[in-house]
Amino acid sequence: MASFLLFLSIISFLFPFISSSNSSTTIPLSFLNTNTNQDFYQKLTHLASFSLARAHHIKNPQDSSISNIPLYPHSYGGYSITLPFGTPPQKTPFVMDTGSSFVWFPCTKKYQCSKCPVSSQKNPTFIPRLSSSARVLGCLNPKCSWIHPKNSPKSLCHDCEFRNRTNCKHACPPYMIHYGSGSTAGIGLVETLNLPNKKIPNFLVGCSLLSSQQPAGIAGFGKGMSSLPSQLGAKKLSYCLVSHMFNDIPKSSMLVLDTVYEKSKNLIRTPLLKSPFVAGRNALAGYYYVGLRKITVGEQIVKVPYQYLAPNSKGNGGTIVDSGTTFTFLNHVIFVPVMNAFVNQVKGFSRTEKIERLTNLRPCFNVSGHKIVSLPEMKFHFQGGSEMVLPLANYFSIVGENDVICLTMVSDSRLELSTGPSIILGNFQMQNFFVEFDLKNDMFGFRHQVCK
Numbered sequence: 001m002a003s004f005l006l007f008l009s010i011i012s013f014l015f016p017f018i019s020s021s022n023s024s025t026t027i028p029l030s031f032l033n034t035n036t037n038q039d040f041y042q043k044l045t046h047l048a049s050f051s052l053a054r055a056h057h058i059k060n061p062q063d064s065s066i067s068n069i070p071l072y073p074h075s076y077g078g079y080s081i082t083l084p085f086g087t088p089p090q091k092t093p094f095v096m097d098t099g100s101s102f103v104w105f106p107c108t109k110k111y112q113c114s115k116c117p118v119s120s121q122k123n124p125t126f127i128p129r130l131s132s133s134a135r136v137l138g139c140l141n142p143k144c145s146w147i148h149p150k151n152s153p154k155s156l157c158h159d160c161e162f163r164n165r166t167n168c169k170h171a172c173p174p175y176m177i178h179y180g181s182g183s184t185a186g187i188g189l190v191e192t193l194n195l196p197n198k199k200i201p202n203f204l205v206g207c208s209l210l211s212s213q214q215p216a217g218i219a220g221f222g223k224g225m226s227s228l229p230s231q232l233g234a235k236k237l238s239y240c241l242v243s244h245m246f247n248d249i250p251k252s253s254m255l256v257l258d259t260v261y262e263k264s265k266n267l268i269r270t271p272l273l274k275s276p277f278v279a280g281r282n283a284l285a286g287y288y289y290v291g292l293r294k295i296t297v298g299e300q301i302v303k304v305p306y307q308y309l310a311p312n313s314k315g316n317g318g319t320i321v322d323s324g325t326t327f328t329f330l331n332h333v334i335f336v337p338v339m340n341a342f343v344n345q346v347k348g349f350s351r352t353e354k355i356e357r358l359t360n361l362r363p364c365f366n367v368s369g370h371k372i373v374s375l376p377e378m379k380f381h382f383q384g385g386s387e388m389v390l391p392l393a394n395y396f397s398i399v400g401e402n403d404v405i406c407l408t409m410v411s412d413s414r415l416e417l418s419t420g421p422s423i424i425l426g427n428f429q430m431q432n433f434f435v436e437f438d439l440k441n442d443m444f445g446f447r448h449q450v451c452k
């Protein structure tokens with residue numbers, strides 16, 4: 001049994017600086033809060049519903065008719081970084097997202113964002129006119145096909161084929177990304193990304209002119225060619241997620257991109273599995289899959305059924321690590337026994353179904369009058385025998401006025417959610433874990449530590 005005393009508060013937006021050594025780039029990573037006026041109870045309810053919306057899109061990445069950039073909504077509960085693009089550099093904030101592989105920023109003075117968090121209006125937009133290194137992505141530039149992988153250059157750049165090919169002035173067609181609770185659209189730029197010791201010229205970045213429901217730009221850290229680690233040629237990506245729980249003290253931790261490989265010490269490791277390539281669902285190829293075998297709750301073992309252990313040829317099944325998801329999503333078949341394991345082992349507290357209905361979180365227990373609560377330990381067991389022991393604050397949270405606690409994982413029995421990854425490991429469960437994506441050896445490593 002693990003005991004805990006919990007408080008929850010969400011820190012405000014930070015504009016950090018960037019530092020770097022020769023072969024590794026270190027970027028401060030902060031918790032992105034977009035709604036400071038809500039109480040804990042409303043925040044958790046929002047985080048639960050956005051985690052479910054996110055799960056829906058992660059699991060059903062339909063290529064859009066115009067483009068198939070894998071992008072998903074982020075509205076609450078994400079982590080942000082600041083990157084300087086252009087000459088001279090202009091700094092803009094981005095949501096750090098391992099579940100997508102494209103980098104875009106709000107762009108030009110005309111940028112329109114509908115139904116976006118009020119806090120997003122304070123973010124600077126990138127002004128290409130003020131940068132001497134900004135170029136519109138040309139139609140025949142191979143990076144245009146990163147944005148439009150479904151189309152051949154011939155169909156994309158029709159006019160160029162018929163006129164003077166070497167003198168083609170046509171821009172790569174605009175990108176447009178739809179998702180259930182938001183969208184963004186714009187044109188591709190090639191621009192200089194300024195890291196302190198390193199300039200990356202001709203970095204493909206989206207100049208978004210129109211978005212809805214976006215708290216900031218998005219920096220895709222997935223496996224796709226247009227992601228930040230891929231364009232940098234990074235061999236390793238690592239970060240440590242600062243806790244969601246702070247008393248309004250702005251805090252950031254570090255995200256590190258290494259271009260020279262050196263093996264990290266003291267990490268628990270499990271292989272990164274092969275991502276599926278499925279026609280019409282390109283986004284799946286950019287996800288980081290790990291082999292989650294079972295979950296233990298105290299004495300009880302919940303095995304991940306065989307068909308969910310790894311993605312099949314249709315891209316269904318498997319577990320991904322997603323920094324853009326807040327609360328871990330578990331397929332219903334896995335979630336129900338996990339929930340029951342808590343219900344069976346937590347004695348002396350009654351369930352509050354009213355709060356469960358309101359928050360979409362289950363199970364919730366009324367702990368009114370108790371200063372200390374003991375709950376079963378929760379562990380994720382990965383392929384190769386590695387275990388992730390979750391700190392209690394990473395799987396239970398206080399809701400409302402300190403008298404109810406709820407499991408901070410989500411599920412949904414709706415059928416469409418049975419496709420795509422079966423388990424999405426979210427950032428709430430990774431708080432105070434150092435995690436490393438070893439891109440050279442396809443290994444995922446982690447260790448529990450206080451992130452700062």
Ligand SMILES: *[C@@H]1O[C@H](CO)[C@@H](O)[C@H](O)[C@H]1NC(C)=O
Pocket residue numbers: 022023
């Ligand atoms: C930086 O990299 C260069 C070339 O890769 C190398 O010669 C130099 O020694 C490195 N400097 C440091 C401080 O590591």
Ligand SMILES: *[C@@H]1O[C@H](CO)[C@@H](O)[C@H](O)[C@H]1NC(C)=O
Pocket residue numbers: 164165166167
């Ligand atoms: C294409 O354009 C280039 C640059 O303007 C020019 O040098 C070349 O002669 C043109 N070729 C044709 C076939 O028109």
Ligand SMILES: *[C@@H]1O[C@H](CO)[C@@H](O)[C@H](O)[C@H]1NC(C)=O
Pocket residue numbers: 352355366367368403404
């Ligand atoms: C929790 O239990 C206390 C005492 O039994 C009760 O007063 C309170 O209303 C309960 N809270 C909820 C959210 O059910």
